[in-house]
Amino acid sequence: MADQDKIDPWGAIEIKDYNRLLATFGIKPFSQLRPLLVEQGIPLHLYMRRGIIFGHRDLDIVMNEFKKGKRIAVLTGFMPSGRFHFGHKLTADQLIYYQSLGFKIFVALADAEAFAVRRIPRETAIKVGVEEYVANLIALGLDPKKTEFYFQTNRGTPYYRLIQLFSGKVTAAEMTAIYGDLTPAKIVSSLTQAADILHVQLEEYGGYDYVIVPVGADQDPHLRLTRDLTDRLREVIDLTRPASTYHKLIRGLDGAKMSSSRPDSTIFLTDPLETARKKLMAALTGGRATAEEQRKLGGIPEKCTIYDLYMYHLILDDEKLREIYEECRSGRLLCGKCKRYAWSLLEEFLREHREKLEVAKEIAYKIVEVPGF
Numbered sequence: 001m002a003d004q005d006k007i008d009p010w011g012a013i014e015i016k017d018y019n020r021l022l023a024t025f026g027i028k029p030f031s032q033l034r035p036l037l038v039e040q041g042i043p044l045h046l047y048m049r050r051g052i053i054f055g056h057r058d059l060d061i062v063m064n065e066f067k068k069g070k071r072i073a074v075l076t077g078f079m080p081s082g083r084f085h086f087g088h089k090l091t092a093d094q095l096i097y098y099q100s101l102g103f104k105i106f107v108a109l110a111d112a113e114a115f116a117v118r119r120i121p122r123e124t125a126i127k128v129g130v131e132e133y134v135a136n137l138i139a140l141g142l143d144p145k146k147t148e149f150y151f152q153t154n155r156g157t158p159y160y161r162l163i164q165l166f167s168g169k170v171t172a173a174e175m176t177a178i179y180g181d182l183t184p185a186k187i188v189s190s191l192t193q194a195a196d197i198l199h200v201q202l203e204e205y206g207g208y209d210y211v212i213v214p215v216g217a218d219q220d221p222h223l224r225l226t227r228d229l230t231d232r233l234r235e236v237i238d239l240t241r242p243a244s245t246y247h248k249l250i251r252g253l254d255g256a257k258m259s260s261s262r263p264d265s266t267i268f269l270t271d272p273l274e275t276a277r278k279k280l281m282a283a284l285t286g287g288r289a290t291a292e293e294q295r296k297l298g299g300i301p302e303k304c305t306i307y308d309l310y311m312y313h314l315i316l317d318d319e320k321l322r323e324i325y326e327e328c329r330s331g332r333l334l335c336g337k338c339k340r341y342a343w344s345l346l347e348e349f350l351r352e353h354r355e356k357l358e359v360a361k362e363i364a365y366k367i368v369e370v371p372g373f
Ligand code: SF4
Pocket: 285, 286, 287, 299, 300, 301, 304, 305, 306, 307, 328, 329, 333, 334, 335, 336, 338, 339
């Protein structure tokens, strides 16, 4: 594999060509699956309709098995190392969608990884895990009664046994081939993530028949490792390869990858309103140098981070989104007016979310078992 095709799931990479990712790693295009889901009467999430979820592995198999009555789990993990932002919301929205279909949701709070890879102290990781991640997920609409949240360091013996089994089934050279150069901390974190993904199939954790992992495109190395491990462990323990979906990464307001480490270009769901407004008003757009030029040539929504916010988060109605796209392209809509409209939507969202968050924080501490050692 060429070095340019190695993806560091802990890095701040930007993926410019999603089609190359499909071809290089054998991820199937999601567009081919859409008709099958429609035929099966499964409603499409807007990320599926809008091409934001662009690829999958084995989701077709799992959806067929779901129709036959098999029990499906959906698992995702969050590293509690920073504040919850609109990039995280992308995953949250998908969990809520799968929950509405009747799937069991598991959320791993990756405190072990946060310590190993980012040196986040345990107390900080636990507080951030509960108050930022669990609380925001609940405030967004994830039903806590149908969701199992857990901290990695608190997950019990069978889960840790899996990590040890995995460590005997992969060599350092194979890990390097998947991830590039790895520190021991990252090797342990990768094997722990494989345990997160697969352990829900063990009887002790519910014995689910299949697991779906919705991830950003930069997380595929973990899925490839986990699928290989599943095959290699077969004579010891019979687990099914995880299915996965891949979404495009939302850009920050400066056009680069959205990240907690660049707070000026990232809108957090707990940002004070004035802070969020200033960030949004300074965002990179696809507008032209002058209003006159924009009226003549039109804007470029594909280059615009405000349009990204509309498409991913702020406009749920496809017809309204199409209208804005066309108004922009034709030059009838200028960026100043467009940003003010975006702010009106964002302000409403943040105000409502803030109210829900207060209640959600109280619930979060009641339902999550905080590691006690
Ligand atoms: S008009 Fe709106 S969508 Fe078009 S480039 Fe400007 S801010 Fe972006």
